[in-house]
Amino acid sequence: MASGFALPELPPVKSAWGPPENISVARDDVPYAPFSKGDRLGKIADWSVDQTKDGREQRGRQGPFGGRFRDQYQTYGYGSSSIFGYQHTEDESSFSVIDRANVNRSRTGGRGGGTLLKVRGRGQNNQRGGARGGRWGGRGGAETTISRSNGPGANRGRRYGWKDYDKHQRNRNASVTVEPSWEMLDEVEFSHLSKLNLNVTKCETVQTCGYIYPYDKALDKISVKTERPLQVLDRVHYNPTTTEDPVIQQLAVKNAAQIFITSSILSLLMCSTRSIYPWDIVITHQGDKLFIDKREGGPFDYLSVNENAYDAPLETDEKDNNNSASALSLEATYINQNFSVQALRESDKDKHSLGAPNPFYNPSEETEPLASHGYLYRKFDLSLESDNTPVNLVVRTEVDGYTKTPANDIQYVSIKALNEFDPKVLNNTSTADWRTKLESQRGAVFATEMKNNSCKLARWTVEAILAGVESMKVGFVSRANPRDAQHHGILGVVAYKPRDLASQMNLSLSNGWGIVRTIADICLKMPDGKYVLVKDPNRSILRLYSVPLNTFEDSESGAAESSSA
Structure with a gap:
């Protein structure tokens, strides 16, 4: 030992543990770090390990035990580096309203030879439903798994409903071109239409026409194993517009009502808040009467397919594409016309006449037989307590067939068909x-x-x-081959009561009547003329235009001339 070395003077202490009682005796340039006597020491001291922001111990291999006993000891001085570190105040220049932080992404192997992309977001903003949790996740940083495989299990992990805002936009064309001469009078959003209500209970049948056949109950026994092919039956089907109906013309002359319409147009108005595809109707105001018509060749002559689906069919320029929106619409209309005829037992003995003959069929000019259809002209009272005069509506409704009860009473039947084209196309x-x-x-x-x-x-x-039908027969018709749009098979038929089905679909008739009465009131306050109600092709908005009286007349006459040629 060197001769010049001497021990420093230590302050006196009463116990062998803890700091001296006179803290000022210690060095002033070394701050005091508190600790507990109950701390179990694994190391004497470790001043280099930082403490995590949430206060939990940092994971990893630390010390000779590799972190295996980290819950049993705490190193003296643990987290002290953050205590002595300089904390800078918040810099307001870095403040931003928008969170521009990147989302952490990690890739792992997926089933089917694909890749699973695990997206872990930042709190509730990563979810579709916000702070309440999305449809496919809960609160906070929930994890969503999306499969990106082209293998056998490609769609097994796909979660729909998440990040709907990021899907490609579907810009559709309008059903009618708005001319510069048209004047827009009013527009209303679907959110306002859904709040309207009108209870309509009074109804009476003013006239019946046509004939119907009984429903073939053998179709109720069809199953997938006993599939029955859909037959191609040439029958004449009529769907004229309101002003071309001779019965409605006679009722208008007799002042039977103020509003005249067909059931296909009326049903779309009542269910307009569910519509996605564009459409338009023509409204003619004459005196105290309204005639609500469709355009020839418009969307009312064909049925839509998967209109409300997540991936609705798109319109393409390919002529041979059987799965485009227009091709599927034509196929669905073709299926419904043939299915409604095949589902009946056509025999003169069971033929039921509704009174007057079919007002649209001329046997001297038509070579093909007439399809079974019954037309019921029914009047509904849309009056309010504040109305000085009653407001009535006459609608032409249709029935497809009938069934008999055990008491031998006739009940009307509506026959429709849902069609499946290719379940793999939607990738859903x-x-x-x-x-x-x-x-x-x-x-x-x-x-x-x-x-x-x-x-x-x-x-x-x-x-x-509207027609007073007691039962709806809905058939399931599928393609015999997914690539063949000409041959189909009937896989089954299901019966529903219309009122029960409306309740199951959360369909409010009072809301539909409220929409019809509101549109009628707006048009009745306008001067005599022609108006067009247009559904925006890409937004949930209805617009009312005032148009010249000769609008659509040139196109309709040209179409009639071309068809006759």
Whole structure:
């Protein structure tokens, strides 16, 4: 030992533990770090380990035990580096209203030879439903798994409903071109239409026409194993507009009502808040009467397919594409016309006449036989307590067939068909293959159709209720080959009561009548003339235009001349 070394003077202490009682005796340039006598020491001291922001111990291999006993000891001085570190005050220049932080992404192997992309977001903003949790996740940083595989399990992990805002935009064209001479009078959003209500209870049948056949109950026994091919039956089907109906013309002369319309147009107005595709109707105001018409060749002559689906069919320029929106609409109309005829037992003995003959059929000019249709002209009272004069509406409704009760009473039947084109086209896990799921999960299949075809099924239900139909027969018709749009098979038929189906679909008739009465009041206050109600092709908005009286007359006459040629 060197001769010049001497021990420093230590302050006196009364116990062998803890700091000296006179803290000022210690060095002033060394701050005091508090500790507890109950701390279990694994190391004497470790001043280099930082403490995490949330106060938890930092994970990893620390010390000779590799972190295996980190819950049993705490190193003296742990986290002290952050205590002595300089904390800078907040810099207001870095403040931003928008969170521009990147989302952490990690890739792991997925089933089916694909890749699973795990996205972990920042709190509730990562979820579709905000702070309440999205449809496919809960609160906070929930994890969503998206499959990006082209293998056998490609769609197994796909979660729909999340990040809907990020899907490609579907810009549709308007059903009619708005001319510069048209004057826009009013526009209303669907959110306002959904708040309207009018209870309509008074109804009477003013006239009946046509004839119908009994429903073939053998179709109720059809299953996937006993599939029956859809027959091509040439029958004449009529769907004239309101002003071309001779019965409505006679009722208008007799002042039977103030509003005249057909059930196909009325059902769309009542279910307009469910519509996605563009459409338009023509309203003519003459004196104290309104005539609500469709355009020839417009959307009312064809049925939509998967209009309300997540991936609705798109319109393409390919001529051979059987899955485009227009091709599927034509196919669905063709299926419904043939199915409504095949589902009946056509025999003169069972033929039921409704009174007057079909007002649109001329046997001397038509070579093909007439399809079975019954027309019921019914009057509904839309009056309010504040009305000085009653407001009545006459609508032409249709029935397709009838059944008999045990008491031998006749009940009207509405016959419709849902069609499946190709379950793999939509690439949607919620679209089940009918041939594999229809027998065991028929309720789930129909629930999917109610979601994908909400507007079409709601219109069918409203039309059945307006006609006083007791039962709806809905057939499931699928392609024999997914690539062949000409041959189909009937896989089953389900019967529903219209009122029960409306309740199941959350369909409010009082809301529909409120929409019709509101539009009628707006047009009745306008001067005599012609108006067009247009559904915006890409937004949930209705617009009312005032148009010249000769609008659409040139196109209709040209179409008639071309068809006759």
